[in-house]
Amino acid sequence: MKTFDVPVNYRSPLISAIKKKRKESDRMKKDFAPTLLDFGPVQIYLARHFGFCYGVENAIDIAFKTVEENKGKRIFLLSEMIHNPQVNADLKAAGVEFLQDTKGKQLMPFEQLTADDIVLIPAFGTTLEIESKLKAIGIATEKYDTTCPFVEKVWNRSEVIAKNEYTIVIHGKPKHEETRATFSHAAANAPSVVVTDMKEAQELAKYILGEKPVAQFYEEFKGQYSEGFDVANHLQRIGVVNQTTMLASDTQAIADFLKETMIKKYGLSEATIKDHFADTRDTLCYATNDNQTAVIGMLDAPADLAIVVGGYNSSNTSHLVELCEEKLPTYFINSDEKILSKETILHYNFHNHTELVTEQYLPTKEPVKILITSGASCPDALVESVIKKLVGFYPNSKTIEEITASPLSPEGGTKA
DSSP states (O other): OOOOOOOGGGOOHHHHHHHHHHHHHOTTOOOOOOEEEEOSSEEEEEOSSOSOOHHHHHHHHHHHHHHHHOTTSOEEESSOSSSOHHHHHHHHHTTOEESBOTTOOBSSOGGGOOTTOEEEBOTTOOOHHHHHHHHHHTOOOGGGBOOOHHHHHHHHHHHHHHHTTOEEEEESOTTSHHHHHHHHHHHTTSOEEEEOSHHHHHHHHHHHTTOSOHHHHHHHTTTSBOTTOOHHHHTSSEEEEEOTTSOHHHHHHHHHHHHHHHHHHHTOOTTTGGGTBOOOOOOOOHHHHHHHHHHHHHTTSOOSEEEEESOTTOHHHHHHHHHHHTTSOEEEESSGGGBOSSSEEEEEETTTTEEEEEESOSOSSSSEEEEEEEOTTSOHHHHHHHHHHHHTTOTTOOOHHHHHHOOOOTTTSOBO
16 A cells, blocks of 8 residues: 655554554454553553545645745645544644534635646535636645545445436535545535434435425435436435445445335345446445444444544544443543543543543543554554653553554464
8 A cells, every 4th residue: 555754743653563563463354353452550441443544645745845846836725634633733733724614614715826826626525616617717636735645435336326327425524524525526426415324324214214394304404415306206326335434334324224225215136236226235335344343343342432633623533432322431522632631531422522620530440441443644653642641640560662662463463
């Protein structure tokens, strides 16, 4: 796989050493058990896969090279490069300006841009409408397009099923940059509609089955369907794709449910299912799959709590939190600074979008056992900082250097 030139301050000697050891001992990625970092009074179970993915490293590489190679030029980002506050702050510090916020609100009018300006397309991609606006100004975006190849894979899949006259159902968050971009590309080729979750998929099914009045659809799914969408005709043949960072199990459940809905509506068999339902297979990216599977594997470990590190507006990170919350107390933080002390932690509730303080989050017993993972846009250096902060609360702990030098355990390769 291609390697990227990512700023050294995002790297972590500890995490790099652990990932190298795990890769050498499990090249086929079949072992999703966590790595145990036994510091003595505190034991850290580190997920098998976490942190920067291919698409994120590619975007960061292009962005910082663009800054370095274009001194004196105005450089803009359409919105956040990725959903990580440190990376976006570093780009701003380097002189990069943002044109929009993450919800698409304009921060600077496109009319103020000139053909001499550089505009970076973020990893989430962008809409065809915005691409057209930039081209009309004379801005060439191809060289500075950091769209993740796995997002483009979804666009390509959508185009293929559109050619076969299927309507595209997108499982995603309607206001998320990636879903807005995917919807734009899908809608250019076929009727399209976004469903946020299973509840919305169930409501969509009622229109397919004729159980709800057609007129109600346009209010219920306002802002989530393409122009000219005809409920009576456009829900007869459908295919499901997704925002690449959604929970794999959720997307599969929605696709299976809508497939069963079409079978019920049209009395289909396995031989005739393609007449009304496209076989799109899973369109999650490999990193989303690996990170989610690694969390599921990590949750088998005996632990007192979980800490998930990443940007608060990161979709893939919030889904890792969601998985952990099903099993044990979970704290979602974006840096080690949120760990205020051994007694107090400031963490994010992504359900209601608020930060809250929890006291006595660490149990008084020893060893304390903590699960740790991070989102695909989180630098490994942040994870190491979190580990160091936690270990620092226990004076008799082993050092990072001792842990790094430890061989992998022969009992399944889960101890460092």
